[in-house]
Every structure is written in C-alpha cells, then in structure tokens.
Amino acid sequence: MSAQRFTGKVVLITGSSSGIGQATAILFAKGGAKIVITGRSAENVEKTRKMCMAVGAKSSDLHPTVGDVMDDGFLTILVETVIDIRLSRQPNTFGKLDILINNAGTLEVDMSGKEGWEMGVEVMEKSWDSNLRSIMVLTQKAIPHLIKTKGDIVNVSTFLSSGPLGVLSMPYYAVPKAALDQMSRSMAHEFILKGVRLNTVNPGLVRTSFFARLVGDENARKMENYVASKPEYIPLGRVATAEDVGEAILFLADRKVSECIVGQSIIIDGGSRLCCNIDMSDFKEKMSQS
Template sequence: MPRFSGKTVIITGSSHGIGRCVALMFAQDGANVTITGRNAQRLQETKQQILNSGVSECHLNSVLGDVTTSEGQDELIKTTLDKFGKIDILVNNAGASIMDISGPTGVDQSMDIYHKNMQLNLQSVIEMTRKVKPHLMETKGEIVNVSTIGAGPHAQPDFLYYSIAKAALDQYTRSSAIDLIQHGIRVNSVSPGIVVTGFIGAAGLENESARKFYEKLASNKQWIPAMVAGKPEDIGNIILFLADRKLSSYIIGQSIVADGGSTLVMGVDFGAAMQ
C-alpha cells in the first residue's frame, strides 16, 4: 500500500519547481493532494502532469489563488476539506526572492519590496499554520516548511530581504514546532541549496542565462563541492521523509540542509555567478 494512502496534503506554490515535483510525488504515493498557484497555465500543467502519471482526479484538488491573501488561504483550506474531509499535511513551499525591478540593490531596495518578501516567504506561512492548526490537531499531522541556505549566517546582499524573511522562517519553524508538538503536530523544514527550478528566472535571468548560471555554479567545487546542481526530486524526497511520521517521528523543529556541500565551504558569489 502507498505510504500516504488516505492522507490529505496541501502544498502551496505547487504550480512549478519544487512544489510541482512534491505534489506529483505525494500523489503517486497515494495522497489526496491540493495544489495551488497564481499562474493558471502553470497550475494546469501541474494538474495534467499528475493526471498523466495515472492518478485519479478524485485524489486531486486544484486551486487558482494567492496564498498571501486571506481569501486565497481560506479557499485552499475550504476546498480541501470540502473534497477530502480532513488535512493531514501542510507543505509551506510558496516563496520567491522578489527583486526591485527599478534597479536598487542591497539596502537601497524599497520598503515595498521588503514587505512583499516578508508577506510571501514568512507571513503566509504563519497565517496558513494558524488556520490549519485545528485540522492538524484532529489528524496529528505534519507541517514541512521550505527555507533556504540563504537564511544562514553568511551575508546575502544580493537577496537581502528574501534572506531576512527565510531566516525568520527558520526561527518560526523551531518555535512553532515546540508550541505545536503538545497537540501532536510536528513541524520541520528543509533548506535547499542550488536547485534547478524557475527560481533564478523569477529573479531576473532568462532561460539561457539561467542555464549558464547553474552550469557555472556546478563547475566550481568552491561553490558546490558535489559539482552538480540539485534537482527538485532531491528536495522532494526530504519533504516526503519529514512528512512520514513512521520514518521521522523523532525529528522536531529541525531543518535538513540539502545543498551538495555548499554551506560547508560557502564560497558562492551569487552576483558573480549571475553575470
């Protein structure tokens, strides 16, 4: 029997990248899955990919919406409960480094950019956790947050506000884990390093430039000692592990780093790599 048979999972930011991969992995492993995103075309592509893998549409709930809004959050939860009757797992995956397209970098970026980064990468997680808590209390469920190695102790001037938001998310993971374990809810996170997704494209690089970016990073062992960029499946496997209470029941409030060894040397100069 698939290990998540009968379980219901909400995955935010599941219209592409790691979120899409994780949705497919959960669905193929027996879960009822709610996918969501703001881009209708990409969300439909995720849905079709899951259906094409042999998963029945009765196990899939697709919600076009914005997880940074109260309305979007409520719709996610309501439609999931309406279709599947419960919530067992919440994967807070939605996130992005929102850049100031007008040009300023570092501390010169506007407060509007700061608030947008915080709203997506931190506040939406806090709000979703609060709203899903009573349902996870009933199922003794799991929360898995997706952070980044950019939240670590090394300075990130190119992604200043994003890194601040994710560093706060790491503290929220630790603190909420201790608060919620008394109710039988486990909270953990994964911190990816360089993973080939649309993330860099969203930060301003075109497809060909993004490809060269990943190749440049992987070719330098001072940036990625494993000398290979990660795949969404690498992160997906960790998320499913953390969501599987049989395998990870004694892990509480931790973040698993998956970065090919980058944080052990931390020689990555993102600004140089993007040039």
C-alpha cells in the same frame, strides 16, 4: 519502503504549480496521496494536475485551486473549502488535512534595477508577506485540522537563511526566510505537544525557473553549469533538482521514517554551506570574466 506510503493522506501544497512544489506534488501522487494543488496560474495548476494523473493519481484525488497566498481570503478558501468544514460537501474535497507543505514564496526584485540594501522598503514588505506572513496565516488556519489528524508540516526555506554568512544580493529574500526558520522552531515546539510535527527544508541552488526571474533562462542555466563545475561552490558536483528537494520533503512528512525529527532545518545544497556563501553578485562577476 511502500510505493503507496501516503495512501489515504490529504496533502496541501502551496506553490505547487511549478518548481519544487510541482515536483513534490508528483511524488506525493506516486505515493497515493490526495493532493490540493495551488498556484497563481490556472494554466500551470492544470499542468501539475495532469502530471499527477500521469503517474497514477485519480482525478477525484486532486483538488486544483488558483489563487495568491498573499490574499488571506484565498487562504481561508484553501482551508474551509478543501477540508470541507462548510455545511454542503463540495466536489473533490477531502474532509480532513494530514500534511501541509508551505512551499510558496517569491524572490522579489526592485523594478528600478536597485539591488541589495538599496532596494526600496516596499520590496522588503512584499517579500515579508510572501515568505513569512502568508505561511503564518495559513498555518494558523490549518493547525486545528492537523491536530485532529496528528499531522505534519514541512516549511520550505533557503540555505541563504542559515549560518553566520551575509547575503549580498538578496537580503530581502534571506531576512524573512531566516525569520521563517525561527518561527518554524517556535511553532514546532508548541505543535508537537499537540501531536503535530513541523520541520523545514533549506534548499541551496536548485535547477528550477526560480533564479531565471533575476537573470533570464539562459544565464540561469549558465550559472548552474558554472557552479556545478566548481567544487569550491558545490562539493557534490551538481546542482540539486526539484525532485531532490521533494524527496526530502516526503521524508519529513512520513512518520514511519522520520518521527523523531522535530523542529529541524534540513539543508539541501550539495555541501555548499560547508565551504562558501553562494551569492548572485559573485556569479555575475565571475561569469562575465569567463
């Protein structure tokens, strides 16, 4: 497979200032792509830009943009400015869009300390906006441009949304992600008739800062090490990295190797879904006993 397989391709990655999005941006940079880097933190967006340049990307091939995907105005800026449909050409705009990676999403918590279905409805509403509505809005804005390039979309969901098992501690995260999976299948059916492919990746536990928001950095690392040591949780024997998920995203974005994959959800969990339902409440109980 060519190291520069994405040369000439323009990729927009939401939430690319950290975690899976950042790792994916770096992998696309290695592949020769032009990349739109987005995030809420200017410092972290700049960090990703420098990391992409460190693996060979040119400054002119990177478009860092700071904003919140829950702001429709920001999503409009992403599409109109970056793709350059305005009358005057802007610096570091690329004139087209080939690949959209809808990665941004949040794990909302109830500041009062409530968990599960005791959390307030406002927490669900915010999670719904972040994990579903923002993706729908951005995709609607981007699809006319992706049709022109016969492009590809990869949505980032979660393994918590798949299968018949319930999620005890994070239902407000799993529910909109399950809706995202169904929306993705519906979109994939419609879009492929117009030449645009759409697929979804559903990561399990990934070694990023995502869960640290709930339990803190130290407890997150303990949790990852504990789970990795238990084959009844992860048969593979290790927690996935952001790069593992990024490689799957690049696979689905590359028509030369995945053209016939359309409307699918690829679970990346080291085999967890084969044997159990990993849940935060279970971790807290077992780790307190260890």
